[in-house]
Amino acid sequence: MKRLLSLILICTIAPLIYSFGQDNPQLYKLQSPFERYRHNSITVRGLAALPLGGLSDGYIDKSSVKNYSVALEWLFPNAPVSAGFEIGKTYFEKRLPRGMYSSSDWDISAVQTRTLSLTPIQGFVNYNINGVNSIVQPYVQASVGVNVVNYILYLGSLGDQYQKLRFGYGIGAGSKFLFKRDGKFGADIRVRYNNATFDYGYLEKGAPHVTASFGLFYRWW
Amino acid sequence: MTLKMKNNKYLNWLISAGCVLALAACSANDPISDLSLEETQVYMTDRDKTVNFKDYKTFSVVDSVLIYGNQGTGTALTEVDVMLLNRIVQNMEKHGYQYVAASQKPDVGINVAQVNNSYVNVVSQPVGSYWGSYWGGWGMGYPSYYSYYTVNESYWMLEMLDFKNANVVDKELNVVWRSQIRGEGINDKTLVQGMVDKIFDQSEYLNIK
Numbered sequence: 001m002k003r004l005l006s007l008i009l010i011c012t013i014a015p016l017i018y019s020f021g022q023d024n025p026q027l028y029k030l031q032s033p034f035e036r037y038r039h040n041s042i043t044v045r046g047l048a049a050l051p052l053g054g055l056s057d058g059y060i061d062k063s064s065v066k067n068y069s070v071a072l073e074w075l076f077p078n079a080p081v082s083a084g085f086e087i088g089k090t091y092f093e094k095r096l097p098r099g100m101y102s103s104s105d106w107d108i109s110a111v112q113t114r115t116l117s118l119t120p121i122q123g124f125v126n127y128n129i130n131g132v133n134s135i136v137q138p139y140v141q142a143s144v145g146v147n148v149v150n151y152i153l154y155l156g157s158l159g160d161q162y163q164k165l166r167f168g169y170g171i172g173a174g175s176k177f178l179f180k181r182d183g184k185f186g187a188d189i190r191v192r193y194n195n196a197t198f199d200y201g202y203l204e205k206g207a208p209h210v211t212a213s214f215g216l217f218y219r220w221w
Numbered sequence: 222m223t224l225k226m227k228n229n230k231y232l233n234w235l236i237s238a239g240c241v242l243a244l245a246a247c248s249a250n251d252p253i254s255d256l257s258l259e260e261t262q263v264y265m266t267d268r269d270k271t272v273n274f275k276d277y278k279t280f281s282v283v284d285s286v287l288i289y290g291n292q293g294t295g296t297a298l299t300e301v302d303v304m305l306l307n308r309i310v311q312n313m314e315k316h317g318y319q320y321v322a323a324s325q326k327p328d329v330g331i332n333v334a335q336v337n338n339s340y341v342n343v344v345s346q347p348v349g350s351y352w353g354s355y356w357g358g359w360g361m362g363y364p365s366y367y368s369y370y371t372v373n374e375s376y377w378m379l380e381m382l383d384f385k386n387a388n389v390v391d392k393e394l395n396v397v398w399r400s401q402i403r404g405e406g407i408n409d410k411t412l413v414q415g416m417v418d419k420i421f422d423q424s425e426y427l428n429i430k
Contacts, residue, residue, distance in 0.1 A: 157261035
């Protein structure tokens with residue numbers, strides 16, 4: 001997992017460095033429609049998620065890979081900033097062998113299954129370091145919105161559930177890679193820190209985690 | 222035309238990737254579906270912390286199991302019930318208590334009920350009333366009760382009543398130890414004895430040897 005994160009981190013930072021060495025665009029060349037008009041992009045991502053902080057220390061320390069997101073983005077000509085919405089799902093799970101727990105007056109012997117599902121519905125703003133038609137398009141991102149938090153702690157087959165809509169935010173960096181110049185399709189990699197703010201059960205300070213994602217995008221104008 | 226075909230190929234790829242991701246996400250199974258019957262079971266015990274169990278020497282146990290729930294109340298004595306009652310006797314003896322008949326004034330008595338209702342606080346008082354009459358018209362004083370489980374299920378409930386220090390004025394018996402066995406397979410013959418052993422094993426304070 002750490003190797004995967006490192007690889008994605010390197011792939012994220014390298015384009016940032018590369019971007020400073022790119023040649024200036026040729027003069028008198030007709031710009032593509034993507035450079036002249038506001039256009040749209042949809043990105044489908046698969047995410048690997050690594051729990052951090054209180055989530056890792058107090059509830060689930062196991063990473064997960066069955067996560068996804070879909071983002072819709074609006075990009076503007078001659079402006080380094082783009083904006084959009086993203087919806088997704090991140091799921092953590094951990095099984096603990098039978099152990100003793102206390103609840104109120106009871107001593108409880110049970111196998112614990114800890115789960116946490118987060119469904120972020122967030123708006124984001126990207127600062128794009130290269131032009132919208134560059135083959136390599138590094139960006140930094142900030143997002144804010146809500147998370148549908150679904151916390152279920154199972155003792156044996158008995159579940160204690162907490163399901164609420166809670167504030168969520170994220171900050172990250174990534175890069176898009178066009179498959180060809182002026183093309184409509186490309187790949188996207190991103191590393192992002194995320195949190196959902198809530199206090200319940202084992203989680204007193206929300207659910208901080210980092211996601212590393214690989215995605216494919218399609219853009220149109 | 223070639224470009225359009227290429228674009229369609231990419232679009233199909235993108236859609237396919239999206240579908241795979243969506244299916245992977247939707248295919249998340251029930252997180253507890255892989256638990257064995259024994260692993261689904263939860264053994265809960267509670268005691269009156271002011272009580273020294275070494276003060277008790279003899280015990281008795283009800284001669285049948287109370288069935289309580291939305292389908293009605295009554296008693297039963299199935300093969301599983303007999304296995305359960307016998308195992309309780311064995312465990313009490315193993316912990317140093319002597320079995321006597323209910324008519325021989327035992328120091329403590331053990332009630333056994335199977336509850337087919339998830340809300341314990343709804344059924345606890347009727348159960349107390351029922352068994353109070355079994356033991357000769359005594360009411361029962363419960364320790365403070367709290368449960369946050371909201372799952373409908375059947376479960377076993379055991380209670381140990383203090384006859385030795387009965388409240389004669391109010392005709393009330395204290396529950397000095399209680400236990401619940403919840404989860405799947407609680408009527409499985411192969412699991413019953415192990416279930417009883419576990420609730421006694423986690424109640425070391427009951428040992429008077």
